[in-house]
Every structure is written in C-alpha cells, then in structure tokens.
Amino acid sequence: MNILQLAWLDYALLIALAGSLWVSQQRDPMRAYGWGLAFTATTAVCAFLAWLGFYLGSPTEAGTSLQDRLLGRSVFVLDELNAPLVPCLALIHFLTALATSRLKMRRFSFTWSLAAETIRLAMFSCKDPWILIGLMAASTIPPYIELASRGRPTRVYLLHMGLFVALLVLGQAAAGRGSVAGGATLAAVLLSLAVLVRCGTVPAHCWITDWFEHATFGIAILFLAPLSGVYAAARLVLPIAPAGVLHAIAVATLTTAVYSAGMAVVAREVRRFYAHLFVSLTSLVLLGLELDTLLALTGALCLWFSVTLSLAGFGLTLRAVEARFGRLSLAGFHGLYDHSPVLAACFLLTGLATVGFPGTLGFISTEMLVDGAIEIHPAIGVAVVAATALNGIAVVRAYLHLFTGARHVSTVELGIGSRERVAVLSLVVLILGGGFLPQPGVTTRERAASELLEARARIFNLGPRGHHALPPVPRPARAVADPSKGEAP
C-alpha cells in the first residue's frame, strides 16, 4: 500500500477536532498556542497529503477510512472542485495561527479556531446537500460566540446568518420536493438568495462590513477568506438553477462587484476597506460561476483559489499592522514604511495579487474571467474590468495612506516578526509561484469547471459545454483574411 492511499482527509478532520478538544483543556495561553499550532500544522500536512493522493490518483485503501467505519459511507471526499481548496483552507488556518502575535494570543481562541477548522474542512469536502447545509449552519456559530464573548454587538450578524440558514433549509426542502421543471425554480431562487446573503451581495453586504467592525481580524480572515458562500453556490445552486436565476445572480453580483470596489476606494478605515474589497472580489468569483461557460467558470474557479490565498495574505499583513498600531484610519498618512519595509512590500504584493496584477496568481484568472464575460456580453466585461481597476486603486491608496507620510518615530522595534514573516512569505511564494506557472492550476480548475457544467447539462439535457445562462452576443463577423498578405484565417 502506498502511503498516499491512507485516509488523509479523515485524519485531517480528526486531528483538527481532537486538537480543539485538547487545547480547550489548556489554561496557559502559551501552551495553548503551542498545541494549537502543532494541531493546525499536522492538519495542514494531512490535508496536503490528501490532495496529493487525489492528484496522483491514489485511491484511499479500503479499511483505512474512518468514515466508512463510523458512518458506514464516505461523506467527506475530495473531487476536482474541492481538492485544492481543502489544503488551501488548512494552510490558511495554520499560517494565521502561526502569525498570531503574543499580544493577541489571549484573545485568539485556538479552541474555537480548531473547531471552526474542523467544520470548514468538513464543509469543503462534503457534497451531500443536507450535510453541507448543516455544516454551513454550524460554521456560523464560532464567529457568533467570538463576538458574544467579547461583548460586541451581534444583532446584524445574527439576523443575516439566520436568514441565510433559513433560506438554505427552505431552498433545499423545496429542491427535494420539486421536479426540475417546476418546484426546482423556487428552490433555486431560495438557495440563490441564501448564497447572495452569505457572500454579502448588495443590499445584504452590510453584515460583512459590520462584522469586520467588531470581530478580531484573525477570526475574520479564517471565516471569510475561503469564500464558503461560493462553495455553496457551486454545490447547491449551480447544478439546479435555471438560466433565468443564474442571470439574476449575475446581475446582482456584477452590481455588487462594482459598488463594493467603489466603496473600497472611498473607505476611511482599514477594516472597512478590507471588507469592501472582500465583497467585491467574492462577487467577481460568484459572477464567473453564474456566467456558466467553460472559460468564465474556469476563470472564476482560478480566481477563487487566487483570491483565497491573496486575501488571506493581505489580511495577515493588515493584521500584523494592526497588532502594532491598532485600528488605522485611511483619512491621513501614517508613514509606517520605515518601521517595516518588508511589511509594506508584503502589503503591496498581496494586495495587488487580489486584483490580478501581472506575475501573481490572480492575473491569468482575471484575464480568463474578463474574456469569458465579454464572450457573454461586452458590458459585463467592461464592468468586470471597472471593478478590477477600482480595486487596484483602492489597494494602492491604502498602501500610500498607511506607509507613506510623516515618518513615525518609535522607541520600540515595530518590524515584522519572524513568524509573521514566514506566514506572509509562504503565501507570497504561492501567489508568485502560481503566477509564473499557472498552467497546472488552470488545468485542474478547467476539469472542475467541466464537471460542474456536465452535471448541469445532465439535469437540463443540454450539450456538455453548450449552455449559457445569458444569451451570448453574436460574435462579430471577422474580416476576411488575405492569404497573399500572410494573414491568418
């Protein structure tokens, strides 16, 4: 038996869960930190091995699966869609734990972080609709407890997450009852609304900005960066939604992408800027998903992966800045560059990676998304480009406000710490590595996109790759090539 044939995904889930229980027994924050780090690291290694086994075609050896023994079937499995997302999620958890400063160790609950990691890993490796919905609902609990335990307002969060869970349950119940031709439309509408609420689509975006106001940054990164709402869309909505529903989602997400990008540009505080940037990028990913062509879908899936990594890196950099200087306004210039040029460089690099700057992972994803969008309608392409341009402006504006201006003189060392450096640079390496060698990632995302489209085509009895949610604009007539001048036909 090959070592990759072990049930690594099961082990990852089990270790994260056991870690949560074990760390909850620790009273000393430093010991809890040490154990928490060890458990998240081991979980990340297991998740990585599970991914490796999946891509090298090593099926789990019979008898090693814990799920089979405990549940009698495999509920949590990797497929083309979630295979890279699961290790990515585990890595983000590990790096966030690693980059937690001593100052924040008492506030950052490793118990809840590991519990949330278990739920998220299970959620991202689950395809069964009802279990997925259960996990989605469960994943909203740790952030609520974090808010409540710190005495922060929870009403906005509760209202939106309550609505989200209710819509999910109602939608899935309708999907179970209706046929494709009839009740499925209602189910698709309800599930779509749930996804839109979870992703913070306008006008339901306020819960995200509000939540960022009150939550700790580390928890916020972990809860939002993986884009769980997009996963729900891919698993629950995309397979059953008629073209009209996808069309409506596309319009809503496109509006949100541009609106939130604009709000990020004018944001006067760092967290609100980050929250709006997050909403805009999530909407772009969701838009690509709903455009329902192979190119747009592949672009969206690539963008999803890239946004997850770069938003996490960007968030960790912002968190490191906040750990030193507290909440920062964007109304003035703070002049922090001289304290930590590395932090400034990481901020700019990860920030620009979120908007698809050349050389980063997001570049090719954005190109494909724009190309796919223009294939559907030029106006969609223009709006996507506008959103990307505005996000780019917002990132550089935030950089200039934080790192330029009158030099801030401090009597204590405020440079980036070694653990923070390792965490951020790990993500930077992935972002740049994926940017320079994007083909392997694109190939896997294209396979995932094909699977999604084929599943959809089976339900709607369409050609495997021929369905469009929006009617494509007629392709303009090409000029007749002149072979005598060497023109390509």
Next chain:
Amino acid sequence: MATNPHWLTWLGVVVVAAPFLLTVVLGAASMVGRRPGEEATVRWVQISVMAGFFAAILVLIGMLATGSRHVAIPLGDWVAIPRHYRFSVKFVFDRLSVPMAILSFALSGTIGAFASKYLHRESGFHRFFMLYSIFLLGMVVASLAGTIETLFAGWELVGLSSALLVAFFQDRPGPARNGLWVWVVYRVSDAALLLAAVALHHLRGEGDFDRLMGSDSWPGGHASLLPQQALVVGLLLLVAAAGKSALVPFSGWLPRAMEGPTPSSAIFYGALSVHLGAFLLLRASPILDASFALAATVVVLGLFTAGLAYLIGSVQTDIKSALAYASLAQVAIIVAEIGLGFRYLALVHLLGHACLRTLQFLRAPTLLHDYHTLENAIGEHLPETSVPWSRPAARRASGWIYRLALEQGYLDAILLQYVVRPFVGALRWCDRLERRWTDWLSGGASRESDRVRLHFGTLEEFS
C-alpha cells in the same frame, strides 16, 4: 516563417531575462529583509543593464547580418485551454521593438549610473532601484511583446513602478497624493488596454500581433479587422495611450509626476514612460490604417494636446514642469505623426526626443550653473524667449490664454469637478445610508471605526 538561428534566440532570451533577474534578486532581497548595500545594488544594476543592452545590440547585428527583419521568440502558451483560451508569451525583435529595447537599456543604464550618485546615502536608495528594476523589466517586456497580453503585463509593471516613484519622497503627503493621482490615471489606461486585448481576443481569437497585423514585418502589415471593429479596438488603444502619454484629457498627471526624484523624472516622464503610449500606437499602427475615423481622431488628439502643452509649458516657473510640458508637446506631435501615417518619422522622432529630454532632465538640477557658464562664455545675458501673448496678434486673447495655460487647461479641475467629486460624493452618500441601516439593525451606533483616530499612540512622536 524562417527559423531563427539558435544563438539569436538565446540572445533574445538574455535581453528579457537580464532585467527579470535583476527584479528577482532585488525583490527577493527586499522580501527576506536582507537588502544589499549600495555598491552591491549598483553592481547588480550594471551587470543586468549591460547584459541586456549588449544582447540587444548583438540581436540587431545578427538581424542585419542575416537579413532578417523579424525575429520571433515564442516561449509557448503560458496558459491554454484547448479550443477555448490561449495566453501565449512571445517576444518579437523587429524594426520597432529593437530600437525601443536598446533605447530602454541605454537610457536606463545612464540614469542608473546618475542615480547611484544622486541618491547616494538616501534612505530610499534600495527602494528606488527596486522600482527601477520593475520599470526596466516592464519597458523591455512591453517593447518586445509579440502579443497584446504580454504587452499588457509590461504596461502594468511600468505603471505601478512609475506611480510609486512619484511617491518616492514619502515623508510628505504631497508626493503620495500625486502618486495616487498618477496611479488612478494609469488604471484607467490599463483598463482600456485590457479591454482592447480582450476585444481582440474576442474578434480574432488571439492577441498575437503577427496574426493580427499580418506576417509583414513592421511597419508593414494589414490589420485583419473590419473598419468598425478597428475603430472600437483603436479607440480603446487610444485611451490607453492617452493615459500613459498624458494626452488630453489626462495631461494633469504630468506636473504631479515631477514630485519624484530627478532620475525618475528623467527616465519616466522625459524619456521612456511617456513615450510608451506612442509606442503602443506605433505597434498597433495597422489598426489605425483600417479606419480613417480612428486615424483622424489620433491626429486631432495629438495636435490639440501639442498646442495645449506648448501653451501650458510657456508659463511654467520651474524647470522640471517646463521640461515636462515641452516633452508632452513633442510626444503629442509624435502621436499626430503616427495618425498621419509617418511611422518611421515618428519612431526617429521618439528616439531622438527621448535622448535629448533625458539629457535636459538630468541637467535640470544644475540649470543655473549651466546658464552662468553659457553667459560667461558668450559675454552677455541669454536672450529672453517670447511667449504667445507677447505678440500683438495674440494680445486681445492673451488674458484668456494666459489663464488657460496657468490653470493647465483646466483639465484636472474638470476631472475633479465632473468625475471625481460626483463619484466620491455618491459613494459617501451610500456609506451614510449603510451606516443608518446598520445602526437601525443594531439598535445603536454600529461603527467602532468612528472611534479610530487619525494618528495612533500617545507616547509616539512624529518627526
């Protein structure tokens, strides 16, 4: 197409790899927090620029020796989805790209040498050369790009490095604000170029210049687009070029860019960056041929910008701004030449102008000294040059023209009044609505960020 000799291909790769390696070395050193000293930084810059420059010269010699006017170096598909998408990386050495690449290396090398002394012991010495390396890489990639996507990648690198260099003296908010303004204009320009690239993909299925413009080497070629298609794509390219080359209505960023150090002003706004828009139009010139309306628009925009730049330049009171507008006037004339179809003239004009302007910018800090030397040599004061409103025919309109020139054609004011303020105002209004909404949902004040002060810490000081 004839196969290139291997050595020619390898030389071509060296031309691109040299600035790339410089960026990687300086960038990696920055990221791990181990910056090289000034001497080591300069050494890396020298090695990289010299390697790229001589490789480009050897490519030129090789092309002349073999009689080849077009050497393509396809590096293959960077990303490909069979039947759906291709992103090819390809570099082309032809009569347009080779002079531009050689110019980029020559002027960058000169300015690198100048900056190594000019910025000696400046706190931002390493930062300058980091951005310089990104700029050089962007220029070389954009110059040699064989596909519009590759050109776009280089274009963006040039834009980012330029904006950050404008904000180089970052202790003051002024340069940072100006850097942001430049970045905003560049993002508009980038967006237009990206749309043009995607439109070409959409229309022709690819962005390879050889296939889009035919196999004839530059300036030959024939765009395989219908006139309406050429007009749409061409207008997008024109907006992109206007942003990068500071043509109307984007001219306002040019004086703001002078906040940067003299070497960056010289390399970016005098020599290379400001010409990149004209270069783009030269590269896409067969598209201009495909639409008379497009070519006419290019000519009109070029002439209008040239006239306005001349007027504005005449009232500038500092040498760098005067040079910037003089530079803009020439760039605009180059653009008009491109629209009129004088491609070789435009190229020669571009090369000569870039060299002259670099010299002028680098001498700008010692202008008074140079004047005194000249006056001592000729034994009298230098004659004053006349401005348009000093001539009798123009006196009636002189007040209006003078005001127009002083206000820099009201271009920034118009953009601020009719674009920026409504945009920011509308979004701030939305922000107030959002605040009311979350306050209502929370049953009280919902924003902790309202309590965030402009400056942090009570024990810290600001120098």
